[in-house]
Amino acid sequence: RSGKMAKSTKLIDNEVFQAYATYTAIVLLKMMLMSLITAYFRITRKAFVNPEDTASFGKGDSAKKYLRTDPDVERVRRGHLNDLENIVPFVGIGLLYALSGPELSSALLHFRIFAGARILHTFAYLIPLPQPGRGLSWAVGYAVTFSMAYKVLKTVLLL
Amino acid sequence: RSGKMAKSTKLIDNEVFQAYATYTAIVLLKMMLMSLITAYFRITRKAFVNPEDTASFGKGDSAKKYLRTDPDVERVRRGHLNDLENIVPFVGIGLLYALSGPELSSALLHFRIFAGARILHTFAYLIPLPQPGRGLSWAVGYAVTFSMAYKVLKTVLLL
Amino acid sequence: RSGKMAKSTKLIDNEVFQAYATYTAIVLLKMMLMSLITAYFRITRKAFVNPEDTASFGKGDSAKKYLRTDPDVERVRRGHLNDLENIVPFVGIGLLYALSGPELSSALLHFRIFAGARILHTFAYLIPLPQPGRGLSWAVGYAVTFSMAYKVLKTVLLL
Numbered sequence A, B, C: 001r002s003g004k005m006a007k008s009t010k011l012i013d014n015e016v017f018q019a020y021a022t023y024t025a026i027v028l029l030k031m032m033l034m035s036l037i038t039a040y041f042r043i044t045r046k047a048f049v050n051p052e053d054t055a056s057f058g059k060g061d062s063a064k065k066y067l068r069t070d071p072d073v074e075r076v077r078r079g080h081l082n083d084l085e086n087i088v089p090f091v092g093i094g095l096l097y098a099l100s101g102p103e104l105s106s107a108l109l110h111f112r113i114f115a116g117a118r119i120l121h122t123f124a125y126l127i128p129l130p131q132p133g134r135g136l137s138w139a140v141g142y143a144v145t146f147s148m149a150y151k152v153l154k155t156v157l158l159l
Helices: A002-008 A015-044 A053-057 A069-099 A103-124 A133-156 B003-009 B017-045 B052-057 B071-099 B104-126 B133-156 C002-007 C016-042 C050-059 C070-101 C104-126 C135-158
Strands: none
Touching: A015 A103, A015 B071, A015 B133, A015 C135, A069 A103, A069 A133, A069 B071, A069 C016, A069 C070, A103 A133, A133 C016, B017 B071, B017 B104, B017 C070, B017 C135, B071 B104, B071 B133, B071 C070, B104 B133, C016 C070, C016 C104, C070 C104, C070 C135, C104 C135
16 A cells, blocks of 8 residues: 555545544444434433424323433433544544654554544443443543644644 | 646645535534524523623523523524534545545535535424424435445545 | 745645644644533532442432532533534634635634634633623634635635
């Protein structure tokens, strides 16, 4: 692949960028999966938030009782929001990091640990695992993003 | 335009990237609009969440009664969060997809359907339309993003 | 630096892109800080949402009383969500803007005002400052993002 890289100026032919693209697609797909899990729990637990979503259960009080919160639904939603709070910085800072010229091995290490930590975090949240399982998996992903931000700022700082 | 493309190595002169930039700007502006709609409903429904936001209504109990939730405000906020959950993956995966060398016609098809689906989703949420209006518009946007992720991973997979 | 720019086709050697990378890293790190502040308030106020997070306080009712909301925790969480709603559009539109060939001085003006406004917004939210402190700092960041989107669409519009 490095022969191909040398001849091309295209981002997509750069191996570090390919690794970034792979892991960004994976963690964003994982985040998107949370929507399906939320929908699954809303339907199986019959816990909805919009009146129009309960119309198929009939009208009036027979439908209204399904406008309620459910602990499992709320748990998935918290996991989804935590993904947004952590995967958004990864995608943004990771792009800048991939363009800042890191070694492929170093980039892969960052991306793999982040993706692994976020997948663990989802299992820790949904099962749920006892603490500090969820806390540690969150902290590992956080530290990886921080490490990439440090490399970016060391390379490009232009205030 | 293709003559210009051939001579330039700049991303911004690539037509697929121009299409990505256009539709990303549109859907992000649409998402930003949700903030203004929330503010509009908070002010017209007099439903606030921060005590400092009700200070202009006087002090004590006369202001405190405006610290409340309102169904219309909460509906817009849910639409806004749904935008975040779906537009963030589009922006991230769409960028990688635009760089993975798709045909312009195929890229435009993806971007146009996604933007149309998300605009429909907002109307379906805010009017609100009966289901499955909102559900279907959500699913179409979701499927478009998934299709782009598949193309990205097929092109660049480097684990 | 402009000599270096002229010889390189790498994004990262472009000064506007360096400025984008710097300010994007800064605002994303600022957003990540909100997670730590939330954790700080959850621990000091003893206000948790997941039962497994209170296990260290013992079992049964002695732990259950810490499953509660706290005004300070909720305030930080609202600030965090507001960051997501505003920093995501900045990161996405800012990237397209940086690639659309603005003057460095103009780009720096946009990025500096946005970063300053969002840092002010966080202080205004957490202290909290009386309105319209928070509202104005929000509006300034919003207007900067809108201005960049206008430049992007003027440059690349391909519908």
